[in-house]
Amino acid sequence: MYKLLLCWRYLRTRWIALASVVSVTLGVATMIVVNAVMAGFSHEMQTRIHGILSDIVFEAHSLSGFQDPAWHMEEIRRAAGDDIAGMTPTVAVPAMLSFQVRGQWITRQIMFIGIDETTHAYVSDFGRYLQHPGNRERLSFALREGGYDTVDSQSDGPGPTRPALEGAGWPHRRMRVERERVWREKLEADRAKAAADQAAEGASGDEGVQPASAVGPVRSVDQQVDAVLAATSQPVAAAVVNEQAAPSTPTKAPDPFKAARPEEGRAMDPAKEQFTGIVPGIGLASFRDSTGVDRFLVLPGDDVKVTFPTAGTPPKAVSDTFTIVDFYESKMSEYDSNFVFVPIAQLQRMRGMIDPQSGLASVNSIQIKLKDGADLDVVRDRLRKVFPADMYAVSTWRDKQGPLLSAVEMEMSVLNILLFLIIAVAGFGILAIFFMIVVEKTRDIGILKSLGAGSTGIAGIFLGYGLFLGLVGAGAGLALGLAIVLNINSIRAGVEWCTGQRVFDPSIYYFFKIPTVIDPFTIAWIIAGAVAIAVASSVLPALRAARLHPVEALRHD
Amino acid sequence: MIKASSLLRVRDLRKSYRSGDHRLDVLRGVDFDLATGEFVSVVGQSGSGKSTLLHLMGLLDAADSGEIALGDTRIDRLPSARRDRLRNSAIGMVFQAYHLLPELDALENVLAPLMVRHGVIEWLRVRREARARAADLLTRFGLGGRLHHKPRQLSGGEMQRVAIARALVTQPRVLLADEPTGNLDEATGGEILDTLCELNRADGLSIVLVTHDAAIARRADRIVRLAAGRVEAA
Numbered sequence: 165m166y167k168l169l170l171c172w173r174y175l176r177t178r179w180i181a182l183a184s185v186v187s188v189t190l191g192v193a194t195m196i197v198v199n200a201v202m203a204g205f206s207h208e209m210q211t212r213i214h215g216i217l218s219d220i221v222f223e224a225h226s227l228s229g230f231q232d233p234a235w236h237m238e239e240i241r242r243a244a245g246d247d248i249a250g251m252t253p254t255v256a257v258p259a260m261l262s263f264q265v266r267g268q269w270i271t272r273q274i275m276f277i278g279i280d281e282t283t284h285a286y287v288s289d290f291g292r293y294l295q296h297p298g299n300r301e302r303l304s305f306a307l308r309e310g311g312y313d314t315v316d317s318q319s320d321g322p323g324p325t326r327p328a329l330e331g332a333g334w335p336h337r338r339m340r341v342e343r344e345r346v347w348r349e350k351l352e353a354d355r356a357k358a359a360a361d362q363a364a365e366g367a368s369g370d371e372g373v374q375p376a377s378a379v380g381p382v383r384s385v386d387q388q389v390d391a392v393l394a395a396t397s398q399p400v401a402a403a404v405v406n407e408q409a410a411p412s413t414p415t416k417a418p419d420p421f422k423a424a425r426p427e428e429g430r431a432m433d434p435a436k437e438q439f440t441g442i443v444p445g446i447g448l449a450s451f452r453d454s455t456g457v458d459r460f461l462v463l464p465g466d467d468v469k470v471t472f473p474t475a476g477t478p479p480k481a482v483s484d485t486f487t488i489v490d491f492y493e494s495k496m497s498e499y500d501s502n503f504v505f506v507p508i509a510q511l512q513r514m515r516g517m518i519d520p521q522s523g524l525a526s527v528n529s530i531q532i533k534l535k536d537g538a539d540l541d542v543v544r545d546r547l548r549k550v551f552p553a554d555m556y557a558v559s560t561w562r563d564k565q566g567p568l569l570s571a572v573e574m575e576m577s578v579l580n581i582l583l584f585l586i587i588a589v590a591g592f593g594i595l596a597i598f599f600m601i602v603v604e605k606t607r608d609i610g611i612l613k614s615l616g617a618g619s620t621g622i623a624g625i626f627l628g629y630g631l632f633l634g635l636v637g638a639g640a641g642l643a644l645g646l647a648i649v650l651n652i653n654s655i656r657a658g659v660e661w662c663t664g665q666r667v668f669d670p671s672i673y674y675f676f677k678i679p680t681v682i683d684p685f686t687i688a689w690i691i692a693g694a695v696a697i698a699v700a701s702s703v704l705p706a707l708r709a710a711r712l713h714p715v716e717a718l719r720h721d
Numbered sequence: 722m723i724k725a726s727s728l729l730r731v732r733d734l735r736k737s738y739r740s741g742d743h744r745l746d747v748l749r750g751v752d753f754d755l756a757t758g759e760f761v762s763v764v765g766q767s768g769s770g771k772s773t774l775l776h777l778m779g780l781l782d783a784a785d786s787g788e789i790a791l792g793d794t795r796i797d798r799l800p801s802a803r804r805d806r807l808r809n810s811a812i813g814m815v816f817q818a819y820h821l822l823p824e825l826d827a828l829e830n831v832l833a834p835l836m837v838r839h840g841v842i843e844w845l846r847v848r849r850e851a852r853a854r855a856a857d858l859l860t861r862f863g864l865g866g867r868l869h870h871k872p873r874q875l876s877g878g879e880m881q882r883v884a885i886a887r888a889l890v891t892q893p894r895v896l897l898a899d900e901p902t903g904n905l906d907e908a909t910g911g912e913i914l915d916t917l918c919e920l921n922r923a924d925g926l927s928i929v930l931v932t933h934d935a936a937i938a939r940r941a942d943r944i945v946r947l948a949a950g951r952v953e954a955a
């Protein structure tokens with residue numbers, strides 16, 4: 165009983181001992197915050213990666229893929245049918261995406277992915293990452309009549325704002341076409357006037373212009389309009405371009421879509437019709453400014469060009485025009501600035517992946533979704549047994565991102581070791597203060613021994629004292645850590661407001677808020693570790709107190 | 722050779738201190754007996770080894786050789802847990818410098834040996850009775866109104882009376898007092914001695930009183946002298 169009373173009394177008269185606990189508190193709080201944030205990032209990243217990759221990816225080594233996905237799916241079902249919830253074929257090829265911003269062509273390297281409109285969203289989280297509620301419900305590569313989200317649908321709370329998406333879709337497309345038409349009319353009027361002037365000057369000009377007219381139809385109106393739009397800010401340059409491009413066929417503009425879609429054999433009205441729809445990653449089309457507003461270079465309704473290799477050997481580059489129908493935002497910047505999705509059938513046709521004789525199409529990979537509770541590795545191994553490894557690669561989503569995931573894990577453990585060292589340093593503080601208390605209390609220890617207290621009892625006082633300090637320190641650290649974690653975004657805002665500096669720049673990270681995950685198990689470990697360190701560092705002083713010779717201790721002053 | 726009635730028996734007790742290669746033989750074969758209910762003074766010059774003898778009898782230190790018995794049992798070679806228990810329940814000690822715990826008030830200081838004896842759960846059970854006994858003792862020593870004063874708020878005489886109450890609260894078989902009046906003025910010291918005499922007479926408490934003052938020693942039933950490491954009757 166005296167142990168408890170004395171622990172309590174010593175503590176009440178020696179608040180200074182609590183000072184040594186402050187570092188335990190800070191260490192515990194830091195560990196909790198760092199673990200929560202790291203786990204938040206890692207969790208976010210894993211869900212994103214998993215959301216993109218489906219459970220198991222079955223792919224061909226060759227870029228031209230394998231034929232007859234239906235037969236392969238049949239085989240996969242035969243091998244692991246019980247665990248499979250769904251499958252979808254995909255075609256993926258490296259490609260170039262080009263679009264025009266203020267008259268300048270911007271070209272980006274992309275991964276062009278053909279997906280099945282109906283099944284793809286079921287196999288992965290693809291659908292969740294789209295910007296139109298209708299597309300999230302059910303993906304369609306047809307351009308929508310507006311209604312795109314102007315606030316990020318994936319962030320609960322304040323997300324990035326996208327005022328530009330307000331008018332996206334058909335309204336944007338019609339407006340653009342109208343603007344281009346006005347420009348074209350102005351252009352043609354000017355050109356007609358120039359031609360008339362030239363004709364008035366002399367007939368010799370005719371021959372000079374005539375050869376140019378042969379080039380005219382080849383150049384699409386697109387390009388002409390592009391040039392004109394480019395010229396809006398530079399009227400002088402526009403005049404030059406006009407001169408160069410000037411075909412002597414002012415009455416009939418060449419049909420641009422004849423080239424793009426020769427099979428349709430008719431003029432296309434861009435205000436009412438679209439090219440094949442594509443869904444580019446949002447990172448390809450936009451950037452986030454420092455105020456957290458997303459600025460778009462192109463919008464749903466705009467047309468872009470994609471250049472991709474054909475399936476033949478050697479591959480030839482072919483280009484085609486597509487209409488953006490939505491954006492894809494997985495919040496993994498690597499994917500969001502790389503992936504462009506297109507209907508698989510179109511891509512197969514354009515790449516020549518359909519065998520003219522058999523009519524069988526080829527695909528690059530089959531994405532497999534497993535039923536809940538199925539063991540990914542087991543299914544992967546079963547499929548690997550069935551399909552020859554020199555032709556097919558079967559991997560789980562974890563395999564695919566293995567290096568990244570393990571790098572994050574390693575980062576976390578290194579950080580934890582470092583932070584734990586901080587708490588260990590706090591332990592030495594406790595050790596020093598306890599030694600001082602033992603020296604100061606030597607006479608009291610002698611008195612207690614003369615009253616019949618045993619050595620274990622004396623040691624118990626100091627161990628109990630250390631335990632108490634550890635609990636207080638860890639408890640305060642827990643409270644502080646949780647408070648920080650739960651309010652981390654308001655704290656961030658506060659710090660930014662005070663210092664005027666961005667702590668967490670949403671234009672760098674794709675998360676708008678700092679993600680956190682509180683794992684009770686981790687917290688339990690941290691607390692246990694901190695308390696253990698506090699107790700461990702009171703062991704030496706406690707032993708010293710227990711070993712004090714009672715007579716010597718009584719003589720001490 | 723051992724008297725049947727004697728409570729505390731010391732035979733051929735030797736103790737030496739070593740510092741470097743110099744050996745100081747403090748006790749060189751001490752024989753000493755205390756009968757039940759007896760009040761004995763041990764006198765001797767300063768440095769003659771009186772405190773050393775008392776510490777050995779109080780089991781605070783171990784002798785080089787010889788034996789100490791309390792009642793019928795030899796107590797100097799017991800395992801430490803049993804010695805702790807004896808110290809707690811059978812022996813009461815009072816020191817020159819009072820040796821009260823500064824963090825505890827008078828009542829708690831008196832209760833300290835009982836708290837040492839009992840665990841937390843047990844303590845909750847005996848607490849009421851223990852407090853009553855401790856308060857009684859303090860009241861008997863004239864400290865009824867000072868129960869919750871800390872040692873630093875008490876005078877020397879008051880502190881020593883608290884220390885005596887602490888030594889007696891466990892109802893020990895023998896009280897060992899090491900110059901209890903050494904830090905007190907004559908009048909206050911006299912009061913303390915009166916208290917001890919009263920305890921001896923009224924309660925039959927067996928007391929060993931160590932002092933270098935012959936006048937104080939004379940208050941006891943019997944006086945022995947410690948000189949040259951041995952005890953001789955005075």
Ligand SMILES: Nc1ncnc2c1ncn2[C@@H]1O[C@H](COP(=O)(O)OP(=O)(O)O)[C@@H](O)[C@H]1O
Pocket residue numbers: 738739740745747765766767768769770771772773774
């Ligand atoms: N731990 C020790 N080491 C060395 N000498 C000691 C020690 N304790 C006591 N002494 C010596 O033993 C002698 C007896 O001391 P003590 O019993 O305190 O004497 P008294 O109480 O009679 O004044 C003294 O000379 C003292 O210096």
Ligand SMILES: [Mg+2]
Pocket residue numbers: 771772773
């Ligand atoms: Mg002495």
